[in-house]
Amino acid sequence: MEYIQAIIDLIAQYEQQNTLNLIYLVVLMIFVGIELISHVPSVLHTPLMSGANAIHGVVLIGAIIVMGNASPDDTLSLVFGTLAVFVGTLNVIGGFVVTDRMLEMFKKKPKGEKVS
Amino acid sequence: MMPYMEIGYLIGSVSFVLGLKMMGQPDSARKGNLVAAFGMAVAVIAALFFTSKGFHVISNLQYIVAAIVAGTVIGTLMAKRVQMTAMPEMVSLFNGMGGLSAALISIIEWRHLLHTSGSPEAMDQAAALPIGMYIPIMAGLIIGTISFVGSIVAWGKLNGKIGDFRFPSQQIINAVVLVAILGVAYINYGEFNATHSSLYFFVTIGLAIVYGLLFVFPIGGADMPVVISLLNSFTGVAAACGGFLYQNKVMLMGGVLVGSAGTILTVVMCKAMNRSLMNVLIGMAGGNGGGSTTSASGGSVREVQATDVAVMMKYASKVIIVPGYGLAVAQAQHVCHELENLLEAEGVDVKYAIHPVAGRMPGHMNVLLAESNVDYDKLIEMEHINPEFATTDVVLVVGANDVVNPAAKTDPTSPIYGMPILDVDQAKQIIVLKRSMKAGYAGIENELFFHPKCGMLFGDAKASLQKLVNEVKAL
Numbered sequence: 263m264e265y266i267q268a269i270i271d272l273i274a275q276y277e278q279q280n281t282l283n284l285i286y287l288v289v290l291m292i293f294v295g296i297e298l299i300s301h302v303p304s305v306l307h308t309p310l311m312s313g314a315n316a317i318h319g320v321v322l323i324g325a326i327i328v329m330g331n332a333s334p335d336d337t338l339s340l341v342f343g344t345l346a347v348f349v350g351t352l353n354v355i356g357g358f359v360v361t362d363r364m365l366e367m368f369k370k371k372p373k374g375e376k377v378s
Numbered sequence: 379m380m381p382y383m384e385i386g387y388l389i390g391s392v393s394f395v396l397g398l399k400m401m402g403q404p405d406s407a408r409k410g411n412l413v414a415a416f417g418m419a420v421a422v423i424a425a426l427f428f429t430s431k432g433f434h435v436i437s438n439l440q441y442i443v444a445a446i447v448a449g450t451v452i453g454t455l456m457a458k459r460v461q462m463t464a465m466p467e468m469v470s471l472f473n474g475m476g477g478l479s480a481a482l483i484s485i486i487e488w489r490h491l492l493h494t495s496g497s498p499e500a501m502d503q504a505a506a507l508p509i510g511m512y513i514p515i516m517a518g519l520i521i522g523t524i525s526f527v528g529s530i531v532a533w534g535k536l537n538g539k540i541g542d543f544r545f546p547s548q549q550i551i552n553a554v555v556l557v558a559i560l561g562v563a564y565i566n567y568g569e570f571n572a573t574h575s576s577l578y579f580f581v582t583i584g585l586a587i588v589y590g591l592l593f594v595f596p597i598g599g600a601d602m603p604v605v606i607s608l609l610n611s612f613t614g615v616a617a618a619c620g621g622f623l624y625q626n627k628v629m630l631m632g633g634v635l636v637g638s639a640g641t642i643l644t645v646v647m648c649k650a651m652n653r654s655l656m657n658v659l660i661g662m663a664g665g666n667g668g669g670s671t672t673s674a675s676g677g678s679v680r681e682v683q684a685t686d687v688a689v690m691m692k693y694a695s696k697v698i699i700v701p702g703y704g705l706a707v708a709q710a711q712h713v714c715h716e717l718e719n720l721l722e723a724e725g726v727d728v729k730y731a732i733h734p735v736a737g738r739m740p741g742h743m744n745v746l747l748a749e750s751n752v753d754y755d756k757l758i759e760m761e762h763i764n765p766e767f768a769t770t771d772v773v774l775v776v777g778a779n780d781v782v783n784p785a786a787k788t789d790p791t792s793p794i795y796g797m798p799i800l801d802v803d804q805a806k807q808i809i810v811l812k813r814s815m816k817a818g819y820a821g822i823e824n825e826l827f828f829h830p831k832c833g834m835l836f837g838d839a840k841a842s843l844q845k846l847v848n849e850v851k852a853l
Binding site: 317322338 | 390394395397398399401402403404407408410411412414415418421422425426436437438441442444445446448449450452453454456457458460462465466468469471472473475476478479480482483485486487489490603606607610611613614616617618620621622623624625626627628629630631632633634635636637638639640641642643646647650732734741742744745757759
């Protein structure tokens with residue numbers, strides 16, 4: 263009973279925070295992700311992994327928000343936050359540039375080509 | 379008043395989905411990457427200069443911009459400088475950076491939470507700690523840390539800086555560590571108002587680091603792509619945790635998208651190797667296949683000279699080249715293409731047989747060979763090329779090993795048993811370019827080399843191919 267109550271409380275809390283909407287979003291995005299990848303030729307697996315790698319660099323937005331919330335005299339938060347923005351940017355920029363370099367190679371192929 | 383920030387995030391989210399979709403087709407792949415990059419830029423600008431209320435420059439902008447500029451310059455340099463062969467480890471390294479970013483965010487938010495909810499005023503109210511914030515913070519911390527540490531280990535392994543490391547009952551220890559992480563995180567929640575709260579928090583970080591190490595250490599090098607793909611989806615989930623924390627939809631959608639797409643990609647890769655994900659994670663193959671003793675086959679290898687091979691190929695009507703990691707390491711793709719052109723000029727039909735996991739990653743060989751302008755039509759995937767080996771005069775195996783090992787079909791005790799292979803033994807002649815008789819990445823003997831039809835041309839792949847080119851020219 264205790265557990266059930268805890269779960270109910272949890273759901274109530276989530277609902278309050280408008281988090282339930284986000285959960286719907288999560289479920290839908292999971293399906294979108296599965297659908298996008300399911301029928302991809304194996305040639306593109308490496309670039310695709312690299313592209314997805316760049317996209318999760320969106321964590322950079324979180325790092326920016328953290329920095330925006332940090333008070334100017336909270337040195338530790340500022341240092342960690344700046345580092346988070348820096349490595350997040352590395353992830354984004356590095357990810358997209360590496361992917362572009364990989365995909366550059368696919369450009370010269372004749373059109374109408376079918377893989378597998 | 380227009381909700382510019384929301385619009386910016388929406389553009390970001392849509393372009394991620396669209397970009398990933400386009401990246402799934404060879405024709406639009408490059409554009410897809412640019413679309414996703416554009417969306418990211420829009421989302422970052424929205425975060426920097428807008429709130430849901432309108433234009434508002436974020437505080438501490440100077441530090442943020444400095445960090446972004448530094449990250450852009452260094453990231454571009456690293457990505458531009460890296461050799462095509464070292465791409466996999468580069469991807470792993472960037473992935474680790476994303477994980478680190480997520481973990482750092484959680485650490486800052488945790489301190490923030492301690493100072494607000496943990497302050498004496500808030501202590502009076504029961505359940506001061508909002509679980510809706512606690513869960514995403516801890517999940518982001520744990521997953522981000524594991525992803526960071528794991529990616530760095532994977533990076534070191536692909537570079538050859540870190541070897542395989544196994545000890546008995548490792549799976550059990552891993553499971554215990556994982557349970558301990560969750561347990562400590564749970565206790566931390568209960569003890570939130572106590573003075574020792576931060577201690578539990580740091581213990582959680584420490585355990586997550588240990589888990590990240592233990593998770594990747596035992597996995598064989600050949601399985602690294604699968605692990606990187608998996609860690610990639612971990613980082614996606616860590617980013618999604620940030621989305622929950624800030625109710626930020628672009629982080630949530632981008633993170634979940636990568637989390638789910640990455641997981642599927644991992645499964646698809648495993649399928650290409652005919653391995654189950656479980657199998658890879660436990661580290662079954664990749665060197666410790668218990669029963670596989672060296673099947674010395676009693677025979678001896680036949681060493682051949684470049685001249686003979688050149689003659690053989692020049693007067694063949696059909697040659698198939700099987701490229702492997704050896705080709706990549708030796709940077710031999712250009713000279714390989716040169717050889718192909720020479721043979722074509724002599725009227726020989728030359729094709730490339732691409733195993734799904736040739737090299738270190740699916741598609742690795744395609745990328746490399748495309749770099750040296752090899753015609754896309756000549757790269758034939760395994761299922762289409764296998765029937766052709768019977769009518770082939772010479773198969774030239776360039777630095778590939780496990781993908782042509784007949785043990786995958788014949789020896790049930792072999793760690794790679796069941797993996798689909800290229801049926802090179804159907805061809806009339808097999809020539810293997812190899813540096814030495816050392817085993818391949820799976821760490822097992824290849825009886826193909828002892829096959830009567832097989833000749834070995836020892837040496838660095840690039841040097842050997844160059845010799846062949848010279849010999850063919852001289853003939």
